[in-house]
Amino acid sequence: MKSALRNALLCFLFLLARPALADDGFGVIMGTVMDANAFALVEGVVVTATSPSLMGEQTVVTDENGFYWIPQLPSGAYTLRFEAQGYKPMARELYVRINTTYRFNVELSQESLGECIEIPGRSASVPLSANRIRAGQSSSSASSRSNYSPPPPPSPYLLSQMSGRYGSGAAVETPRYDTSDKAFLEMYFQGYGVNPTVETEEERFSTFSVDVDTASYSLTRGYLDRGVFPDESAVRVEEFVNFFDYGYESGPDVPFAVHVEGFPSPSRPGYHVLHVGLKAREIPAAQRKPSHLIFTIDISGSMADANKLTVVKQALRMLVDALDERDRVSIVVYGSSARLVLPPTSVLHRDVLLGAIDGLQVDGATNVQAGLDLAYSLAASHLLEGGINRVILCSDGVANNGVTNADGIWARVKDYAERGITLSTVGFGMGHYNDVLMERLSHVGEGNYAYVDRLEEAHRIFVQNLTGTLQVVAKDVKVQLEFDPRAIARYRMVGYENRILAKAQFADDSVDAGEVGSGHTVTAIYEVKLRGEAAVEDFATLRLRYKAPEGGSSREVVKVLPSRVLRPSYASAAPPTRLSYVAAAFAEKLRASYWMRPLTWEQLISLHEGVGEPLRGRADVAELGSLIRRAASLDRRKDRFEQLAPVRTMDFDRVPRIE
Structure with missing residues (x-):
């Protein structure tokens, strides 16, 4: 009853x-x-x-x-x-x-x-008022209101019902593309090469900026779901590895927990795979800071394609359900020009938010500069002191009007990031997609970059990982491994090619690096060649440098890596370590890495099957196996590779050294 x-x-x-x-x-x-x-x-x-x-x-x-x-x-x-x-x-x-x-x-x-x-012409020097004004009250005397109590968690729902709940009409189907279609071919990526093997006697320090982006994995999945082998330049190994949850535990009293394990490489005789995992401290959802999210939405003609604006609208409806009374949402759209669709509005007015979302329609060319200018102006005039101020760009990345490349707005985006207004980018759609612009903008804007190829991915970004996506717990995070030349003869970092830093940049607080959100994990894979003649207790030292979200001087964490973390075989390593290697090896195969040529698709499938329970039964891990099989069936490069000279073990040691 x-x-x-x-x-x-x-x-x-x-x-x-x-x-x-x-x-x-x-x-x-x-x-x-x-x-x-x-x-x-x-x-x-x-x-x-x-x-x-x-x-x-x-x-x-x-x-x-x-x-x-x-x-x-x-x-x-x-x-x-x-x-x-x-x-x-x-x-x-x-x-x-x-x-x-x-x-x-x-x-x-x-x-x-x-x-x-007009908002585009608003001067940053104009005095700003509070969020609300009562009629008859001067703007200078207006006061803001804020009374928050933690809300209950969002009601659960089935992923299979997402399309019906969050869309208007039937679910969006994944279209199959004619690979000769001009729109599909006009996908813009930038390759960063493949890291070489380095002699520790020449350079024992490996330094990089962390990366928690996942766009490359879901974008590649979008290719494979359409029966198309991905562009090699679209594959970034670290984003494959960091897509998966490895179940790291985080200590409540430390900013980062470190997890390290290694095992003999299945693809490179004489080398070990080294798995280095970091997990940031977790902040409970109820303690997340209030936020002002300015969604900047591309409504240009290219967004009319399948799985673009329609999925954007469905994703935003999900987000409205995941936010609570602490949060405000604004919506800016841009086509040939930019305009304000929704001023800062409390999530309590869900009907208003959804009405604005549902009313979005395709119109005009693509002036991303105008959209960002308007969004940043709005964010600056409604800066939430002590809260989260985030511009979220939803686009296919195409820019054909105004400033059409990331360099043109780099200084402006960077300046706002330093003032506490960060930028995240979320990509949508296949055909006329500009991965280069979207990735670069997120890096400069001190946010993150994700790609939505399906509604489940939108749910993962905007609902499951909401606190981690919004609440930054550390900024300018850099990692440096110092390999002991007595224990390690050579090493190679797998991925992070566009995040590599010089040794001296590690301690230089003026050098920007990646941001990490609540509970976010960062995993890096190395290949290392041990010196068999020397028994050294510790083979490397890991240093992690970061700033508080508010900035200031950097802090440093140091952890010695003991040789006991190196296991005797792939099978003896923990399932999460095995999974990270399979994800990295998959990306290496897709981008035709020289170092992965000895590993066949059949062997990679076998390694995936050997990940072990309970991980192999997890939905995302099972899907990884399906994607590997699909890629193997679509790979038409086999004939080209078979014509190359066989790979000899000795070739691995005859590689360029880093200058």
């Missing part, structure tokens, strides 16, 4: 919480009212709707979030009038149709001011 009453109550509350859906036989007008100068929500504005279709008029007053809602309007021509003490009245006309919702956001100018100020 209690269950039935509870379900009935939930259904009733759900119906009450749907003002974004027009009542049957009527139309709805809704929106927000902003102060054009302070760019703050205005409470107490009288909104009056008049029409020959109405008996009289309908009047409502904006609430504390500047929100108004006028339901049950018959079809016809309407005049909306907005009036508030201290502001110039405004009137607008529109035509209302039944079963349709109209989102009408306005900005009111104060009596002593001129016309509304």
